[in-house]
Amino acid sequence: MAFSNTRPLIPAVATTLLTCGTVVVPASPAAAETPRVHAVQGLTRHSPYTGQDVADVPGVVTAVDQFGSARGFWFQDPDPDGDPRTSEALFVFTGSATPDVGPGDDVRVSGTVTEYSPGDGLQTITQLTDARWTVVETGAEVPAAVVLDSDTVPTTYAPDHNGDINQLELRPEDYALDFWEAHEHMVLRIDDAPVVGPTDPYNALWVTTKETQNRSPRGGTVYGGYDDPNSGRLKIASLIPFSEQPFPKANVGDALAGTTEGPLYYSRFGGYLLRATTLGRHVDNALPRGVADDHRDWELSAATYNVENLSATDTQEKFDGLARGVAVNLGSPDIVALEEIQDNNGTVDDGTVAADETLDRFVAAIKDAGGPTYEWRQINPEDGTDGGQPGGNIRNAFLFNPARVSFVDRDGGDATTPVAAVEGPDGRARLSVSPGRIAPGDDAWQRSRKPLVGEFAFEGRTVFVVANHFSSKRGDQPLHGLHQPPERTSEVQRHAQAELVRAFTDDLTAVDPAANVMVVGDLNDFQFSRTLEILTADGGLDNPLLGLPEDERYNYVYDGNSQALDHMLLTPAAGERARYEVVRANAEFYDQVSDHDPQVVRFRPLTGDASVDHREDRKYYSGAGRPNRG
Known part of the structure; x- marks a missing residue:
């Protein structure tokens, strides 16, 4: 039997597209008349026969891919050469047609050797195209795994x-x-x-x-x-x-x-x-979903939660799942900083930027799940300027429980007006506008979410919360790619974003060294990254994630790696009082309502009066310094 596929060869100089891939056809030696598989595979990632026709390559079919538009079969030489550097198997690409072979068929395959790349910067797949084959025998023994x-x-x-x-x-x-x-x-x-x-x-x-x-x-x-x-x-x-x-x-x-x-x-x-x-x-080993420890009445509880492109067009099931995460898993925190809130009609790209319907529906779902009736604050972005899904107008937002905390509203905050740290009549730090956005016109935020800053009051104590969603890692070379070590080009923008947020928090603490400042959200970078170093080094913010054992420092799972992209940073004096938890409710589960785990931190904010704060340290923390942070 024979088959000839119709997949065209693309010259090696062609532009590589992530959406379609390329076939690499560099110059190569003349094809051997009947090479063995290991000779076709060679000692490097590219076959020495790339671009050449080979004839009657022997092997036994091990598997058939009969799904989708990239079908084919694998065959393997039952007589290996013993060289650990050479693979003994090849893939025969047959396009959208299912090949009429099965495991155990002893075949002789002819075709063109190609190196197919599924995307820019990725490894290539050595395969045979325009293939023809003959089944010599059926029922042959499949090579051992x-x-x-x-x-x-x-x-x-x-x-x-x-x-x-x-x-x-x-x-x-x-x-x-x-x-x-x-x-x-x-x-x-x-x-x-x-x-x-x-x-x-x-x-x-x-x-x-x-x-x-x-x-x-x-x-x-x-x-x-x-x-x-x-x-x-x-x-x-x-x-x-x-x-x-x-x-x-x-x-x-x-x-x-x-x-x-x-x-x-x-x-x-x-x-x-x-x-x-x-x-x-x-x-099924019954992995439990996490539930946060109870917060104490004298503590402020604040959380961050990336709700993965939530819009008013989403299903009630998604709203209810996220709402249970806030009301039950997080224990109804006093403040919740949200990332990935979309406008009212989601990805419909018609100029809509308002997100009131999205947030109102979320608030209602949280109440139905047993949580408090939250209020919210946010700033509508300019249409199409903040990245994310086209038409979604993604942004950060705050929920807060008015029975526990109050939001300090100051007029003037909009998509383009920068917030500033100023000195109030009492000599303490305050925001020029609340809510406000940090340096929204700076190039660091081009096509990226701008940080949302809010001023809150808890038992007469001022707390500043900066909700963030830094630029994504899109564009970085993958861990498994052909460039080693991979280049992380997206870091450049996040470093610039971190510099602006650090400068703003430094401005607040310059006005008031005892200011309670939290920088929270999806920073899209790791605890060991330069991005986090910019925010924390040289007397900067405290990262309570580092108080966890090393094997618990994660809140996101990507390609089998449990890693930390979301963070809750505090000014050092507040961090000394903080109890911090990652609430493991999403990232490790197949039925996740978001791909991120939320986090919560609890602490008693400082008053700025050293004698009062010292007494409270003795009263609430028993003079033991940093409380349990895990």
Whole structure:
């Protein structure tokens, strides 16, 4: 039997697009008449036969992809060359047509060797296109899977090459990315796989091959530094029809018991992934959703929550889920700083910027969930200027419980007027406008959310809250990409944003060294990043996340890495009194209502009168200094 696909070859000089990918066709030597698979794969990421036709390459079919528009089959040489640098398998791309082969077919495949890149800066997939094949025999033994145990994959993730690693000779004993590339398309197996990233909307999840690598108490893998991206992470998707075996709805801490195996592939979404032909049995280990500790009457409680593009057009189910998060999981904080509030008609791009319907509906849902009747404050952005989903006019907002705190309103705050720290008649710090936005005209906020600043009063004590949503990481090179170490170009904007927020908080404390200032929200960067260093170094803000054990410093899960993007920073004197919690209600669960976990901090604000504050320290904190922060 034979098949010829119609996928065109794109010259190597073509622009690479994330949406469609490219086929790389550099100059290469003349094709051997009948090379073995390992010769086609070669010793680097690019085949030495790229762009050349090969004939009658032998192997046994191991799996067939019969879904979607990028179908094909994998075949593997049952007689390996013994060189750990060379993969023994290839993928045959057949376009939208399902190939008429099955596992165990002994085949001879002819076609053109191509290197397909699913996006700019990504690894390439060595494959055969315009393929023809003959089935020599059926029922052949499928090559045995390579077993992934805790020591199989190297701990070091990638070579520190300071550039493109495509042409480097593979070192699979030294680097995880080289190990995966040296096993591209081969059948791999993992037994009793721990789940470290929940099932996503596209029916994929993440496991780890290293049971003890930076594991959290709840079963995830914690990303604690740029030099340790957790090399054991592996994405799992299924080649099994869902009618035969539905994909599991798994949370972090669950497991795939027994054997999970299949060919290793590569995707722009997460990098190397195992396409399972055998999927382990889902074991639900009943990961509990977090509920915050009770706050004390004498403490102010404040939270931050990224509600993931909430608009009045969303389902009641989403509103109710987020509302339970505030009323139940967070315990109805006095103040809630919200990120990703959209305008009233969401992504409809018709000039609407008001978000009153979105916020009113959220307030009503929280009350129905047993919470207080919150009031809200926000500032409408100019249309189309703050980034996020087109038409959504994303912004930050405040909820507050008027039975516990009051909001100090000062007129004049709008989308373009900058807020300033000024000295009030009592000599204490106050805001020039409230709510207000920090330097909204500065280039640092171009197509990004502007920080919202509010002045609150709790038992006569002033508290300033800065709600933030810094620019996203979009545009950074991926951990699994061909540039190692990856460049993080998006940091430049976040560093500029952090400088402006730091300058503003410094202005407040220059007016009043005892000012209670909180900088909270989705900073889109890690506790070990330069962004956080700008905000905290040299007498800056205190980060209570660092008071948690290292294996608990996370509030977001991405590609199987439990990491911290959201933060609650306080001026040092307030931070000394703070009790801080990450409320783990979303990020580790497949049925999340937001991709971020909320956080809450509780503290008794300072009065600025040293004798009063000292007495309160003795009364409420028993002279023990910093309270429990976890």
